[in-house]
Amino acid sequence: MKSPREIISEIRQTLPPDVRLVAVSKFHPASMIEDAYAGGQRVFGENHVQELRQKYEVLPQDIEWHFIGHLQTNKVKYIAPYVQLIHAVDSHKLLTEINRQAQRNNRVIDCLLELHVAQEETKFGFSPDEMYDYVRQAEWRQLQNVRICGIMCMASNTDDEARIARDFQQAQQLFDRLKQDFFATEESFSIRSWGMSDDYPIALRYGSNMVRIGSKIFGPRVY
Numbered sequence: 348m349k350s351p352r353e354i355i356s357e358i359r360q361t362l363p364p365d366v367r368l369v370a371v372s373k374f375h376p377a378s379m380i381e382d383a384y385a386g387g388q389r390v391f392g393e394n395h396v397q398e399l400r401q402k403y404e405v406l407p408q409d410i411e412w413h414f415i416g417h418l419q420t421n422k423v424k425y426i427a428p429y430v431q432l433i434h435a436v437d438s439h440k441l442l443t444e445i446n447r448q449a450q451r452n453n454r455v456i457d458c459l460l461e462l463h464v465a466q467e468e469t470k471f472g473f474s475p476d477e478m479y480d481y482v483r484q485a486e487w488r489q490l491q492n493v494r495i496c497g498i499m500c501m502a503s504n505t506d507d508e509a510r511i512a513r514d515f516q517q518a519q520q521l522f523d524r525l526k527q528d529f530f531a532t533e534e535s536f537s538i539r540s541w542g543m544s545d546d547y548p549i550a551l552r553y554g555s556n557m558v559r560i561g562s563k564i565f566g567p568r569v570y
């Protein structure tokens with residue numbers, strides 16, 4: 348069996364140089380993260396606050412931790428001191444709380460807005476129109492301790508590649524509109540976080556520059 352670091356190095360060879368790889372380590376032990384770390388990987392993604400905190404405490408301090416899952420407002424305070432990027436901001440209420448906790452920690456937290464394009468009803472996130480309106484309204488501009496750096500999305504959970512491509516294409520189109528209409532002069536608005544183990548090759552065709560890959564690197568998760 349190949350080790351996480353071997354698989355990461357294989358994946359890297361297929362990624363264009365401007366694409367960042369988030370190794371999604373949720374449900375996998377710290378020892379597997381250490382293996383990937385030894386191979387040079389520094390960016391890891393988690394989706395449970397408590398698990399992230401435990402790993403943060405025992406693993407090297409120069410790891411860049413991304414929170415990739417649905418985040419409850421009452422849990423923001425636990426990750427606010429050190430999280431580098433929050434991928435799935437899906438409401439003004441959540442962004443306001445991230446801002447408040449960032450302020451308390453005397454820092455600015457980078458965030459992505461979560462776009463809902465998948466066919467599943469249960470997924471969180473703004474619809475394309477909601478997101479456009481939210482960014483246009485500019486209420487968020489008063490939040491000095493958060494920085495909106497781009498958007499993230501998950502494609503439909505399906506084998507239908509045309510459907511997946513359509514989801515990512517919508518994300519790419521919305522990103523381009525937001526960039527042009529509201530962030531043209533803001534270099535930091537640049538992150539397009541889409542693509543997971545099974546669909547990242549498609550995501551790369553539709554402008555992704557940040558892929559979040561878990562099971563392909565670390566194997567199946569035992570929940």
Ligand SMILES: *Cc1c(COP(=O)(O)O)cnc(C)c1O
Pocket residue numbers: 371373394415416501543544545559560561562563
């Ligand atoms: C778990 C997860 C991933 C990684 O999924 P894999 O299919 O294991 O690559 C990516 N993004 C989010 C938001 C996740 O929750």
